[in-house]
Amino acid sequence: MTAVARAWGRLTLPGKVVFTVVPLLVVLTAGLIVAIAIFGGAVVDILAANMEIVRFVGAATIILVITIPIAFLNIFLEMKVIAFMNLRIGPDRVGPWGTALSVVHGLKVLMKEDFTPTGADSVVFTWAPVVTYAAAVMTVLVLPFAPGLYGQDFNIGLLYFFAMGGLGVVGLLMGGWASYNKYSLLGGLRSAAQIISYEIPLTLSVVGLLILAGTMSLNTIVEQQSGSIADWYVFRQPLGFIIFFIAATAEGNRTPFDLTEADSEIVAGFATEYSGMRFGFFFFAEYVNVFILSALTVVLFLGGWNAPFEIDPILDWIAGLLPGLGITTPVTIPLDLGGLGLPLLFLIALIPPIGTLLFAAPFYLLRSSMRWWVALIIGFLLFNVVAGGLVFAWAYVSFDWVAGLVWFLVKAFAFVFLFVWMRGTLPRVRIDQLMGFAWKWLLPAALLNLFVTAFAVVLIGS
Amino acid sequence: MDRALKSRLEDRFGDVLAGPVRQRHDETEIRIEPGDVPDVLRALHDEPAFGFGLLADLAGVDTGETMQVVYHLWSETTPDWLRVMAINLDRESPRVPTVVPVWPGAEWLEREAYDMFGIVFEGNRDLRRIFMPADYRSFPLRKDFYLPDDAARSPGGGVRPMEATHAPRNAAAGTVRKVRG
């Protein structure tokens, strides 16, 4: 016994962890296998009977997970795009073109000390970032990314979106109040005033659209915009689109409306006293919000997943060109691939080396100064690009949801870029200008938009 | 040198001048007693013949024997800088009336002179230390305030001219470097 204790005492901390965790895992896995063998059928039956719940849980998990790469991508875009606008290089150390820097930032905030200042209301202080982040993530649930690719299709989807989006301000206010710091308090109150003021034009600007659409389900709204580009609501609600975009900028605390964290005025606003992962949550929430607001703009006004042009006529046109090029019939391979059996795998495995050699050959043969391994690397990269492109083109043509997702992400990130562009260009407005703009300009304009739409619907409808 | 300014100053302030009007290069200098500061400076500022609208500087000076307050003025009416020196302030309790009613901007300049020399500007409503902390006791630019300079106190101190301080190494306490006011 003493020998075991002595051996245990000599172990380092990682060693102790490994020696504890590995046996535990082995036991647990074995238990799990046994459990599945005994109860597996019953569990599957129960899950199959409640497919809606399974789908919801799955969707919620996926959404929670995908917000992280989205936020990372937004942070990287912000750093790199603003750097280019400032004639700087921006991040270029971690990963190719600094792409891994935001991941490293994430790890950094994870490892930093989580500090609660003296005098802070520690419960509220701790929960504030959670509320903000949860509110941001929960809105993703109703976003239709592509046909069939959405968390949940509510008939009150838009209402749910605004309700959850409005919850984020509670977190900011909690953080601002609980920090026991006057900068935080000012930031929290500013965010409350700003977001509540801009909530009104934001909501009113889409009421006109709702009159036209006749539904609040985001999926239905997107489906209504399928067809040609002229069906997009931006052409029927241009004023509403502009108001919505401006109000969304304010709602997401983005420049020129980033008064809540105006660094040259109130240091970091509500986040002044936050450090470590709590601070990270606030900023994850902000960048997720940027994506969500861009996505909602796309869904409501820019056709969501619908492509701005039809791909089929182009394919037909290409197919029409083929006879002219001497290709008359679809290429048929006089070989029954299925009949090959196992050798098919070898054939498939041969494609990459052969492709690499094929693409490398012209470089190696035409340039005498080229080393063979350089040519091989170039060939490999080119092959990957071409093969990836082909696979993508096949997926795009074959699957609706791939095409939809691509178009949706392209449009959404175009708006993210627009937000970043504004941040690189514009100074910040003052709080009285901000509030005056909301109440004196945006609100009347939104009402005007609503009334004009209503009149038009009544006149044309009757 | 603006000779006309000299005669104008002598004509106007002949009775309050505490010394001859001196001129050198582009500077004209008059000396007055501290009590005359508000009247003279107000007259220089208000009277169109002088029109010294701009207070270019306000400096305290410790001559080692007395204190001075030196005002530099600028006017369109003359190509010279005008230097008004309030001389013979008591070194133990230097007091001079404030010029804040004429130039509100002199408030901080007077605070600085108070902070550095302990000159009390009577009538300045905000005469507190400006650079030094509130619990600081001495007045650093006075001539009996020595720098705690290691090089100067070292055995080689004073050998090279750059290291000589105003208090020689073997000087008795209270040695003060002096200048003829």
Next chain:
Amino acid sequence: MTVDHRHPSADDPRVMLEDESELYEPIPPYAPRTEREAEFYTLGDGELFINIGPHHPATHGVMRVVMKLSGETIVDLDPVLGYLHRGVEKLCENADLHHTIAYLDPLEYVSSLFCEWPAVMAYEKLLDVEVPRRAEYIRVLTGELNRVSSHLLAMGFHALDLGGLTPILYSFIERDEIVEMLASITGQRMLFNYFRIGGVNGDLNHEFMSRLGDWMSRATEQVEANVGLLNENEIFVRRNRDIGVMDAETALRMCWTGPNLRASGVPYDIRRAHPYSIYPEIDFDIPTRQEGDSLARYLLRVDEVKQSLRIIDQCLHQMPDGPVMAKVPRLLRPRPGRSWAAVEGPRGEYGVYVVSDGTDQPFRFRIHDPSFLHLQSFGRLLPGKLIADWMTVNASLDPIMGGIDK
């Protein structure tokens, strides 16, 4: 018995203060010394103090401003100085005349040449030294370059304080070029230590001239392009217009000088009001504006940059040959006397008052810095405005804390 002399640390549990509510108030822990202090540190109904600085993103150095707020509206404010006080005047009184010049550079670290210039002028008056004309031309040339770089920085930081990220980096392109070319003749990028009693430290060299030629050929366009980022930006203009308005009479009485005074409509520029060096021979205008608000101060700096480019151009064309240093002995013992010299710097009047007692060290060395007086006017410009306006006014007055705190 040992006494624990360690500084109390925030990690020390004994430092949990007894009265927590007072921990965060910037109220001084002693009885008020003046009426003004007593009045300021008494809170009215619904007012709060907020302590901006000494480490704050928008304070341009280590300035601390205690603000009394009602909501977001500034009721009153009290700048607290001294965080950067180094006692340069005392140091200069303990240094050789030549040595003092090096002490002056770090005062206004973005326009160092204008700190050296009045000092060498004052010494030259004391010593009756005649400066060679080529040296005067070089002083004007380098000085105007420094003014351009300083103004560009001020304009960039003005935008940065208002939340615009980009203009500062465009400003730095030009500033960096100027600083590099000055470094090629002075050997330093910021703290040049270039002017000497009786001239300048070195003649113009090939690298400087070629860099200057390159830069001058594109300077006007570049400056116009940088300024175009902001001048037509509606948000920038609206945040500056009618903020921090100072009328001419008050500005004079507050002892303002430089661009800030000229933006209020007073055409006071020492280069014309009290000509020194070779400025009488050079043709340039003194831009003024009547509005006196932050926007006017910003636009006036833009105009001044253009005038400075004109001056640089003329200097290059009129530059005479000759020595760049007068014959001045190493050890200088001026006769007892006094002298005052002032120059027009990018922020206003930089002055030096020297009293000599006949030794090789100045007896009294007084440094006059314009930012000090501009900062003083916060209390007049800001009450009734919002916190965000403080940043606007602060950026448009363009104070440099190194000079203010001496």
